[in-house]
Amino acid sequence: MNGQKVIVRFPPSPTGPFHVGNARTFLFNYLFAKQKSGSIAFRLEDTDSERSKKEYADDIIENLKWLGIEPDFDNIVKQSERKEIYKKYLQKLLDQGKAYLSKEAEIGEGQREEVIRFKNPNKKIKFSDLVRGEIEFETNDLGDFVIAKSLEEPVYHLAVVVDDFEMGVTHIIRGEDGISNTPRQILIQEAIGAPRPIYAHLPIMLATDKTKLSKRKHGEKVSVSFYREAGYLSQAMINFLALVGWNPGTNQEIFSMEELIKKFDITKVQKGGAIFNVEKLNWLNREYILHASHEFQISNLKFQINKSKFKNHKNSKDENFIVKFLKIMLDRIYRWGEVKEILNAGEFDYLFEEPELDKSKICWQKETPQKAAEHLNKILEFLENNIKIIPYAEEQGKGDVLWPLRYALSGKEKSPDPFTLIDILSPETSQKRIKKAIEILEK
């Protein structure tokens, strides 16, 4: 590029919520531009007034900001506002005989009687792709394709080529689905005298069924906002997306944005499509949750509790409780949204209210109710005198002592260990629950 400034572009069409596949495509553009100290143009391809909606444009912008990959938001280009520019180029092509008004023989529903077609020179187009190497097309089977419905209504290919040219785009990094559009666009570039940008076609991101991730087929899980709302961290999302289709050739898995910018290499991008593997995302997200600052963890936890059914419970306001609860939660979540889900599902009800005990479940395996009551009484005594329970449990059989204790405290067959429970419940509450269990056992 001999010192020429790199300019990439991100041209979403606001006809749906921001798609994770688009997010990855843009991330690669972003990484590439940043490492070359280039700039990133943002263009809304909103010429389809039927399907383009402001809410979608807002969703794209909002999530781009969340992900921390921002294009040049100060200079947003909207295709819908550039009719005059396209018209100028169209007229010139017409004047030069490189395009012509065509009377259409067969007209379908909503189609025009007369459109502007590009006069195809029917030549072989060869271009070099940063990811795939040389790609060759015979363009005669494209025919004289339509480039506008009228002077005022250009069609995609014309608009894109004109915009990329006017905006000085040097590198077009886009999805693999753009490959077959490339020869058409190169033909138009040559006709309007635009330089050819450098192309890089990224592999497509696929769903588990190995087909393109689509909203129709795969639902809300294709939109960035879904992951945001589910409590994934943007850094984890970025880290994950970067690794789908690219890696630095080392065993490193965790990358900050700065490292990605430094290490990203467009020529090492994978050629084949890659499946969006949520399990890997989950693992990464957990890593980020665990390594976040304590303050960040606490604020996320509070946020989730306030969205749960316990939002007004006194424990939810108790800092001490929150800190202890965090420790428990960090051992079992991979995304923050799970806190609310787990809480609402009732798994931790016993931390907020007294559990119902089932007599048959208090005893461990073949232990008798008498024996269990005896152990619990002993524990009560230890608690009052601040004596360690473990030595006694080891002597008497850990299951026989610890299971009844844990069950008395939680009323659950599955829960954190009894010592963690005593700690978070307070000795008083614990003693109360143990007494209750003894009562039930003796009934």
Added chain:
RNA sequence: GGCCCUAUCGUCUAACGGUUAGGACACAGGCUUUUCAAGCCUGGAAUCAGGGUUCGAUUCCCUGUAGGGUCACCA
């Protein structure tokens, strides 16, 4: 179907013609202050097939097969 692209463990991938084909996620087994979770240790798991080229192919070439993309007056 035409055109184009692609092909390493289940998944994401490493290996500038010579490796016991490496790592991560997931999975299985084991360990741990009962259970669950987490953690730690161990393990199973791949070069699509067939031809070439080469002393030697995961790697280069061809064919087949499979998968994907694209074939709009949508973007």
